[in-house]
Amino acid sequence: GQQVMQIPQYQHVQEGEDFTTYCNSSTTLSNIQWYKQRPGGHPVFLIQLVKSGEVKKQKRLTFQFGEAKKNSSLHITATQTTDVGTYFCAGYGSGNTGKLIFGQGTTLQVKP
Amino acid sequence: GAVVSQHPSWVICKSGTSVKIECRSLDFQATTMFWYRQFPKQSLMLMATSNEGSKATYEQGVEKDKFLINHASLTLSTLTVTSAHPEDSSFYICSARDGLAAEQFFGPGTRLTVL
Numbered sequence: 263g264q265q266v267m268q269i270p271q272y273q274h275v276q277e278g279e280d281f282t283t284y285c286n287s288s289t290t291l292s293n294i295q296w297y298k299q300r301p302g303g304h305p306v307f308l309i310q311l312v313k314s315g316e317v318k319k320q321k322r323l324t325f326q327f328g329e330a331k332k333n334s335s336l337h338i339t340a341t342q343t344t345d346v347g348t349y350f351c352a353g354y355g356s357g358n359t360g361k362l363i364f365g366q367g368t369t370l371q372v373k374p
Numbered sequence: 375g376a377v378v379s380q381h382p383s384w385v386i387c388k389s390g391t392s393v394k395i396e397c398r399s400l401d402f403q404a405t406t407m408f409w410y411r412q413f414p415k416q417s418l419m420l421m422a423t424s425n426e427g428s429k430a431t432y433e434q435g436v437e438k439d440k441f442l443i444n445h446a447s448l449t450l451s452t453l454t455v456t457s458a459h460p461e462d463s464s465f466y467i468c469s470a471r472d473g474l475a476a477e478q479f480f481g482p483g484t485r486l487t488v489l
Contacts, residue, residue, distance in 0.1 A: 293476060304467055304480045350417065354476065360406060362478060366417045
């Protein structure tokens with residue numbers, strides 16, 4: 263079945279350093295979504311990318327969708343302690359199943 | 375964004391009892407709701423897809439007789455864990471989506487502990 267892989271699983275950075283998490287799907291995605299889950303919390307929708315090669319920015323966060331629509335990345339510039347949490351990518355596969363397939367998530371720790 | 379509530383937020387029960395978890399979309403009509411299970415430090419595992427007025431679609435390996443799902447209205451879905459066992463202890467999260475948007479809005483989750 264369709265799989266969405268995310269790397270790295272964990273990342274520890276010093277506050278102010280940059281951070282990137284990568285997402286790869288075994289199949290072409292109709293779109294890619296990113297969610298953030300704070301410790302003890304629930305996933306919160308960050309953004310959705312639809313077009314091949316699309317790049318979107320939210321303040322210090324930059325999201326990219328690959329040309330082949332099989333991979334994506336989230337880059338955080340100058341991390342802050344408020345960025346701590348687990349970042350999940352998720353995509354709807356082809357066939358319009360309506361089911362989001364989640365990656366394993368990347369847990370970010372930021373040392374002040 | 376849209377708000378989804380879940381009740382209860384946490385529950386402790388004895389082995390063999392049943393527990394019902396409610397998921398409500400507060401400010402929109404959710405044609406589809408999803409139930410996920412999340413183990414500590416792991417990703418979300420989709421258990422079932424719930425469409426209003428029809429039977430839920432369960433993912434492979436999820437026992438439909440153990441995890442009963444009812445989606446009686448456009449704003450409410452319930453998950454009942456029947457004859458709960460300690461291995462059912464987990465974080466259960468629902469999400470909801472209206473017919474137009476692709477994004478899902480997650481509830482705050484229910485932490486179930488079975489003694």
